[in-house]
Structures are given as structure tokens and as C-alpha cells.
Amino acid sequence: MTAVTDAVAPPKARGGIAQSVGDSLVVAKRNLIRMTRIPEMVIFGLIQPIMFVVLFSYVFGGSMNIGGSTSPGIYREFLMAGIFAQTVTFATAGAGAGIADDMHKGLIDRFRSLPMARGAVLTGRTLADLVQTALTVVVLAIVALLVGWRIHEGIPKALGAFALLLFLGYAFSWIGALIGLSVRTPEAATSGGLIWLFPVTFISNAFVDSSQMTPWLRHIAEWNPFSATVQACRELFGNPGVSPSDAWPMQHPVWASLLWSVLIILVFRTLAVRKYRSATV
Secondary structure (H helix, E strand, C coil), X not given: CCCCCCCCCCCCXXXXXXXXXXXXXXXXXXXXXHHHHCHHHHHHHHHHHHHHHHHHHHHCCCCCCECCECCHHHHHHHHHHHHHHHHHHHHXXXXXXXXXXXXXXXXXXXHHCCCCCCCHHHHHHHHHHXXXXXXXXXXXXXXXXXXXXXXXXXXXXXXXHHHHHHHHHHHHHHHHHHXXXXXXCHHHHHHHHHHCHHHHHHCCCCCCCHHHCXXXXXXXXXXXXXXXXXXXXHHHHCCCCCCCCCCHHHHCHHHHHHHHHHHHHHHHHHHHHHHHHHHCC
16 A cells, blocks of 8 residues: 655745745834824824924025025925925934834844844835825825915926925835944934934025025035935925026936935845844854
8 A cells, every 4th residue: 555645835925035035025014003003203204294294384485595585485396305305204213213123022033033034024114104205295296385385397297296295204214224234222213313413404405595695605505415316306396496506416406316225225235124134244
């Protein structure tokens, strides 16, 4: 009598890219579910940019000279590209704090014990933060429309501007990931994530016309990656305040914004994944 045994075929191994994408989406889903269970994270993330819109629009609206005009309405349209860009980049602090919290609680070690791609933990986290940032931008755009902001170049160009904003926010989230892996506590990650963001956002063309700055400060502002995205958004939205400049990023802001974002992702994703591997060994 011959015994017949059914051989169970082992699961088919996925390729490196397929596994990395799949694992990243699983981690992103986990972080999105976590966000829905902590709604105050989303609420507080919405309150700050709304406060910036209202305060800057009505407190500084009549005192800023944009293209020879001090009209509050013109300044509100000038302002919004900067507020959008500030909102997506300030999400960096939250990304860093979230990763630092996972490190502090030992969750990263538990992920490491699973057969998953190493970079998927960080990629999934940054993708989840991108979704939250997109939600914040949608709400902020509605508030901006209520206070008088308008687009003048059509919906397709406006969508292109929002895509540039989200791409910049995603690029900056990798800086936050590196900071979160480099500190010991979520509080330190939040502080470290904000310290460098303030000079990046304020030494730019976001809130004032860079042509009114001193020459050396204007040069820094015009080569700031943040300024390139703001300039690109103003062009695509058709908003006032697009100042002529000899600097290449200001002459070709859309391309400059894309190139800066790609460069930031390449550099800081590499550094963050390397730091993640050394921190969890």
C-alpha cells in the first residue's frame, strides 16, 4: 500500500520591489487606522493652518505692499501659496514625532522581527502622513476660499499646484523621519522638527515679497526650495506677487520645485533608511 501525501507548495516569494510596495501599503494602512482612532491629531493639525490664514489675512493684510498695492484682498491671494506650503512642510514635525514614538515604545523592534522590507516602515509612515496632509490642504483651501482667495488659471493648473505642494510635503517628511530616528523621545523630535522649519519658511517669499529684502537675504530666499514651490503655486494659481528675478529657481519655479523635491527625497530617504537599519540592529 502506497501512502500518498499531498505536498503543500510553499508561498511564492515576491520580488524585492513588489514586497517593498506591499509592505509599505500595509504599514501606511496601520498608521491611517491609528490616526482615525486619535481624532485630536487630525483636529489639531487643522486648527494651526486655519489660524495662520485668519491671523495673517486680517492682521497684516492692510500693511503689506504687494506689487505696489496694500489692498488686503491682494495680500490674501498672495499669502495663500505660502500658507499652503507652510502647512505641508510643518507636517514634518508630526512625522518625526510619530517615528520617534514608535522607536520609544519598541514597535520598530517588533516590525524588525517580521519578514518585511526594511524601508517599508518609513515609507508607510510617510505615505500615511501624506494622506493626512492632503486632507488638511483640502480643508485649508475651503477656508481660503471663504476669506477671499481665488484661482485664476483654471482647475488643471490649480491641481498641478496642489500636486507640487504635496510632493514637497512628502519630501520634507523624509527629513522628519531622519530626525525621528536620531532622537530619543517624541518631544525632542517635535522640537527638532520645528527649529529648522522656521528659518526655511520665513526666509522665503511665502509671507513677504522677496524683492523687498536686503540683497544677501533675497539671494538665500530665492534659492530656498520652499520659495520655488511657493513661486510655482502663485504662477499656477494666477495669484499676485510673482516677482521677476535673475535666480534660476524663480525663473523656472515648477521645474525647480520638482528638482528640489526629488533631490530631498533621494538624499534623506537614503540617510533615513540607513539610520533605521543601524538603529534597529
